[in-house]
Amino acid sequence: MRGKTDPIHFGTDGWRAVIGDEFTFANLRRVADAAGRVFAADHPGGRVIVGHDTRFEAAAFAAAAAEVLATHGLDVRVTDRFCPTPALCWSVAHDEAAIGGVILTASHNPSRYLGFKVRMEDGGASPVAFTDRIEAELRECAPDARGGFETFDLMTPYLDALRAFVDGDAIRSAELHVAVDPLYGAGRGYLAGVLRSLGVDVTEIHCEDNPGFAGLHPEPIPPHIDEVCALVRDQGLDAAFITDGDADRIGAADSTGAFVDPHRIIALVARHLIEDRGMHGRIVKTLSTSVLVDRLAASLGATVTTTPVGFKWIYEEMVKGDVLLGGEESGGIGVPQHVRERDGLLMTLLLTEMMATRGCGLGELVADLLRITGPMEYGRSDLRLEPGVKDAFVASWADLAAKTIAGLEVRAILREDGIKFLLPDDAWLLMRASGTEPLVRVYAEAPSAGVVDDLLAVGRDMAAAASVPSPEVG
Numbered sequence: 001m002r003g004k005t006d007p008i009h010f011g012t013d014g015w016r017a018v019i020g021d022e023f024t025f026a027n028l029r030r031v032a033d034a035a036g037r038v039f040a041a042d043h044p045g046g047r048v049i050v051g052h053d054t055r056f057e058a059a060a061f062a063a064a065a066a067e068v069l070a071t072h073g074l075d076v077r078v079t080d081r082f083c084p085t086p087a088l089c090w091s092v093a094h095d096e097a098a099i100g101g102v103i104l105t106a107s108h109n110p111s112r113y114l115g116f117k118v119r120m121e122d123g124g125a126s127p128v129a130f131t132d133r134i135e136a137e138l139r140e141c142a143p144d145a146r147g148g149f150e151t152f153d154l155m156t157p158y159l160d161a162l163r164a165f166v167d168g169d170a171i172r173s174a175e176l177h178v179a180v181d182p183l184y185g186a187g188r189g190y191l192a193g194v195l196r197s198l199g200v201d202v203t204e205i206h207c208e209d210n211p212g213f214a215g216l217h218p219e220p221i222p223p224h225i226d227e228v229c230a231l232v233r234d235q236g237l238d239a240a241f242i243t244d245g246d247a248d249r250i251g252a253a254d255s256t257g258a259f260v261d262p263h264r265i266i267a268l269v270a271r272h273l274i275e276d277r278g279m280h281g282r283i284v285k286t287l288s289t290s291v292l293v294d295r296l297a298a299s300l301g302a303t304v305t306t307t308p309v310g311f312k313w314i315y316e317e318m319v320k321g322d323v324l325l326g327g328e329e330s331g332g333i334g335v336p337q338h339v340r341e342r343d344g345l346l347m348t349l350l351l352t353e354m355m356a357t358r359g360c361g362l363g364e365l366v367a368d369l370l371r372i373t374g375p376m377e378y379g380r381s382d383l384r385l386e387p388g389v390k391d392a393f394v395a396s397w398a399d400l401a402a403k404t405i406a407g408l409e410v411r412a413i414l415r416e417d418g419i420k421f422l423l424p425d426d427a428w429l430l431m432r433a434s435g436t437e438p439l440v441r442v443y444a445e446a447p448s449a450g451v452v453d454d455l456l457a458v459g460r461d462m463a464a465a466a467s468v469p470s471p472e473v474g
Helices: 025-042 058-070 085-093 128-136 155-165 168-174 190-197 226-234 262-276 291-300 311-320 344-358 362-373 387-399 449-466
Strands: 015-018 047-052 075-079 098-104 113-120 150-152 177-181 201-204 239-243 250-253 282-286 304-307 323-327 377-383 412-414 419-422 428-433 440-446
Touching: 025 058, 025 098, 025 113, 025 128, 047 058, 047 085, 058 075, 058 098, 058 113, 085 098, 085 113, 085 155, 085 344, 113 128, 155 190, 155 344, 168 344, 177 190, 177 226, 190 201, 190 344, 226 239, 226 250, 239 344, 250 262, 250 344, 262 282, 262 291, 262 323, 262 344, 262 362, 282 291, 282 311, 291 304, 291 362, 304 311, 311 323, 344 362, 377 449, 387 428, 387 440, 387 449, 428 449, 440 449
Parallel strands: 047 075, 047 098, 075 150, 177 201, 177 239, 282 304, 282 323
Antiparallel strands: 015 113, 098 113, 239 250, 377 440, 412 419, 419 428, 428 440
16 A cells, blocks of 8 residues: 555656655656556556656666566567657557557656656557556555566657658758757757758757756746757757757747747647648647637637646547647647657657748748737746645635736636636636646736736735735634
8 A cells, every 4th residue: 555655646747756856766666566567457468668868867767667567567668768758659659569658757847857657558648547546556665576678769760750741852942940959858869860861951959968957947948948049040040949858848939039939839830730731620729828829720710629738638639539739838739640649859840841831931930820810928937835835825716706817807717727817808817736846837828918927927926925824813
């Protein structure tokens, strides 16, 4: 049975913890043992593929997990080098013998973290019911048994599939010059290599072997991408593309160095797939994603489905079918025709294909998009709160019934995932607890940056109020 003080818990996308603190070899083996027990119960003797990113000791942790998984009679195969999460997912989905996968990564979390992500036989994220079963199988002590496993090359077939998905001739003819920043993560070398093989001139930074990421936070948003934004501007490049720690998320910058956020990337890729490639299907987005997606979809005659935050909810819609693509504000965007998972490398290739097909720079594509949708500005604040304050703040949402927010009329309140206030002119304010970090995230969107700042300030003020003790009643 699990101990009462057991810290192991699967959040929005796997179990994550600080290396050497909660993320130890003993705890990892306990989790791998529980996962192996569940995999084996559903598919005795099935194949499980194990991968890892570029973090400290990630390869050693992957080998340790594989040894334990193999003790449950599973056919375990381990990547022969670091790999992006989407590469692991694609490999599982395209291996008829594979029943699932495990990747050792903490995605966009700081380098001191590592994580254990589970993937199902179609490469998609494990549903809550599956990870609940893993948690229920956790034992107090790490297992002593060790099994054997094989190593193999999963990267070459995956990279070949990426190249085959896009129009290489069109990309070559565009003679693009771009920057790539993998933020020291698992996309390093791979994305730049694929682009170069398609005739793109690439300048890659932060691509050295550095398990500590040189102190850089591997999330493809400002300020972590300031260096590559300056590079693309100063060298006169066409665009910059940035991937996170496990390369399942994307960020970008245009030729001026201006950040192109994931909301606009989702809309651009959707437009490209529908208008340029003749594809169709629903667009799935999370609750924290911009109304730009809805406005574009309306102009294209496409349907939008909105889910709670977390790609696992998008995955569930992909399983239902008729999905063109799914995306979230954090930069995770996936096309189920490729694999039911986010893929920052594929999104980069689709953006370069769109630039080549339309003969436009990334900034021009964004400007044309906003001509259709109208302007909207977006912002997010991450509040790191003491556990008691965080709990009090989250608990307070149940009683919030504001009539106005930052002087704007509250037209509706959604409580599906956190609390979201719908305001005039498609503006909104969302507050929710992160499922991957000890944070409360505050998101806002409005027609002007000034209103966004006002809305984010309201969220911060509410959090500050939660930290003030209530007066004692005498």
